[in-house]
Amino acid sequence: MKKIILLVMALALLVLPVFRAEAQVALPGIKKADSLFFAQNWAGAQKQYKLVLADTTHNGLAWNRLGFCEYYLGNYDAAIIAYQKALMGKVAAPLKAIIYSRMAKVYALQGKIAISVNDLDSAAAYGYSNLAEMDTLKDFGSLRNSPGFKQIRQKVYFTLNPCMANAQARQFDFWVGEWNVYPTGTNTLAGHSLVQMVSGGCALLENWEATNGSSSGKSLNFIDGANGKWKQTWVGNYANGIQEFVNGQYADSAMRFTFTTADAQGHPLTGRFIFYNLGANKVRQFNETSADGGKTWVTAYDLTYIRIEKGKM
Structure with missing residues (x-):
């Protein structure tokens, strides 16, 4: 009182x-x-x-x-x-x-x-x-x-x-939670990810740690006021570890981003970055790039997120 x-x-x-x-x-x-x-x-x-x-x-x-x-x-x-x-x-x-x-x-x-x-x-x-x-x-x-x-x-x-009353701002909530992460189709644990709703529901904060300590990083996911689409800004612990994924749109149970990057020789690449909503306890994260303007694609990584039950790791 x-x-x-x-x-x-x-x-x-x-x-x-x-x-x-x-x-x-x-x-x-x-x-x-x-x-x-x-x-x-x-x-x-x-x-x-x-x-x-x-x-x-x-x-x-x-x-x-x-x-x-x-x-x-x-x-x-x-x-x-x-x-x-x-x-x-x-x-x-x-x-x-x-x-x-x-x-x-x-x-x-x-x-x-x-x-x-x-x-x-x-x-x-x-x-x-x-x-x-x-x-x-x-x-x-x-x-x-x-x-x-x-x-x-x-x-x-x-x-x-x-933002909590904004339907678009709630589209990515399926990724919120604590996850064990595996290469898709395997039982090999690749890392852990904690995805938190922050800033009054206006953004998601990803916290990633690889199991073998090879990588760690965070991303902030939000609706870009410039174009009204989702954007992810990723910062990793490795060299050139900053990447932006843009033009995010949710449709057919998936959040789809595009991006540009470069290969080891500095050649430009276009990319697609997709989060598949596979139900309450499963998300697939898929990243692929193209060196020929989208004629052919190469998988960069393909990961499956399994929600961690409370009290378990």
Whole structure:
């Protein structure tokens, strides 16, 4: 609870310049009330805000802080009244998000689930995005099994992580996992690969280690903003170990890239790099090159990935 309170205090300090416009008239005694508020002297701050504020005062920030004092003191009905008064003035969207989220907490504590969900939805509409609070705060305990709460949480999650809601960005997820890797058609272990979803689902990070220590490397896989197609940038531990695979497209259960490279004599080669989705626990990675513009092809490597079961290697 202390960490949450400190987070709220920090947020209030960050957004204070936005909210100053709400206090159109400097109220006598408001600085004292605010100092008590930031000192977490809830009873003292409550008393001072009540002395400062009149029913006709449209100072959204001050009413919000009084509401928080009442909430913290367990005066839930008084907290709701203060929060409602906070919304009566010209309140900026960030402050509205805070007020509606706090009202949602109070209503949840009072068992008024439908009202709480409605206010939380309003908070999200104004920019509320505190997933950690939604997932852990005890105040929301009575809401978490509510379909409405789950929908709002998903909406907030996708707002913070838009790639998770992007169907194209999810096309390569079949490669995510921990794998034993074998030359296709053999039982000879060639290496291990850990493929992780990173950057809020906007990229995949490959971590490769050969069993015999001959090679290691990482690749970052993402949708290239320049052309809207998948791209892989690979960096290996060997000489000239940087390679880019481009124009990636997923079709017919396979992610297909193209690339250019050179042979040992420096002659240009065109290449095809394909990941075949063979079900939940199997991926085939196939790389081939052509020295004659695609008339003939030579296999560079052909590997099969078998998902490692938890607790096994």
